[in-house]
Amino acid sequence: MSINPTFKLSLGPVLFYWTRERYADFYRDAADWPVEIVYLGESVCSRRRDMKLDDWLGIGRELKESGKQVVLSSQTLIESEADLRDLRKLCDNGELMVEANDQSALQRLTAAGLPFVAGGALNLYNPAAISVLARNGMQRWNAPVEMSRNDLARLLDDCHAEGLDQPCELFAYGHLPLAWSSRCFTARRYQKPKDRCQFVCQKHPEGMTLRSKESQDIFTLNGIQTLSSACQDLRHEIGDMANIGGGVARLSPRAEGMSDVVAAFDAARRGELPPPDPLTLVEAETCDGYWYGRPGMAHSQTVSPY
Numbered sequence: 001m002s003i004n005p006t007f008k009l010s011l012g013p014v015l016f017y018w019t020r021e022r023y024a025d026f027y028r029d030a031a032d033w034p035v036e037i038v039y040l041g042e043s044v045c046s047r048r049r050d051m052k053l054d055d056w057l058g059i060g061r062e063l064k065e066s067g068k069q070v071v072l073s074s075q076t077l078i079e080s081e082a083d084l085r086d087l088r089k090l091c092d093n094g095e096l097m098v099e100a101n102d103q104s105a106l107q108r109l110t111a112a113g114l115p116f117v118a119g120g121a122l123n124l125y126n127p128a129a130i131s132v133l134a135r136n137g138m139q140r141w142n143a144p145v146e147m148s149r150n151d152l153a154r155l156l157d158d159c160h161a162e163g164l165d166q167p168c169e170l171f172a173y174g175h176l177p178l179a180w181s182s183r184c185f186t187a188r189r190y191q192k193p194k195d196r197c198q199f200v201c202q203k204h205p206e207g208m209t210l211r212s213k214e215s216q217d218i219f220t221l222n223g224i225q226t227l228s229s230a231c232q233d234l235r236h237e238i239g240d241m242a243n244i245g246g247g248v249a250r251l252s253p254r255a256e257g258m259s260d261v262v263a264a265f266d267a268a269r270r271g272e273l274p275p276p277d278p279l280t281l282v283e284a285e286t287c288d289g290y291w292y293g294r295p296g297m298a299h300s301q302t303v304s305p306y
Helices: 020-030 053-065 081-091 103-111 127-135 149-161 185-189 235-243 258-269
Strands: 008-011 037-040 069-073 097-100 116-118 138-142 168-180 208-211 217-222 225-233 248-251
Touching: 008 258, 020 037, 020 053, 020 258, 037 053, 053 069, 053 081, 081 103, 097 103, 103 116, 127 138, 127 149, 149 168, 168 217, 168 235, 168 258, 185 208, 185 217, 235 258, 248 258
Parallel strands: 008 037, 008 248, 037 069, 069 097, 097 116, 116 138, 138 168, 168 248
Antiparallel strands: 168 225, 208 217, 217 225
């Protein structure tokens, strides 16, 4: 049985530092993928300057012509006046809606009366916070990545009871964004200062794996951002996401294999996915522990669901 036809797939912003050519090739392919929403922009580090706002707007116009809803993602950690200047330009772009990923973007957008998407880093955990943003122009909000299925279901029920019907977006695939720091872990790995990093993170288009002393993969380091080592994979939970009131499943881009990822999730929402199996969409360990209220790195094949 297919899922509610209003349930959408989104392609999140690229979290890693790619070359201009890789961005161009990726979004040229993405124009033909069965996703309804595409997020663009640099949300991690302001030093990644290969792509300017005009470049993102150009890609956005092409994607809009392909029928996509395009959203510009703001930077998550604002560290300087230069970052604020870039943020103002982003919010005032005049063409595309913006995803607010910190309070600076939120203040700029609400003060201007502009519609926006609330990013997962805003940490919306209750109807009161969601109501405040809804009254100030929020069109859609992202659930925190660590929120369990049961907690999210209760939150969505409470929102519905209070007449808050803005769609909720859930992080369904990719390395989970966990934390941001003013320090650059990738530069430190290469023994370079952050302000003279020589953009070494571009050598790692899917980040750097951090292992424990027991040689277990724990995190993925991506400049100032820390992500999970494993990729969250909730393709077999798409039906449940829709049933509890979720409106959008977000797929976070990886350097390889994203067309297969999108195809698998599209099949899942059309009810064409086979029962859960150990198939890995791309070369990476998978996890889904947070969804079941367990440690995020856990997988439902090794723990009993719920």
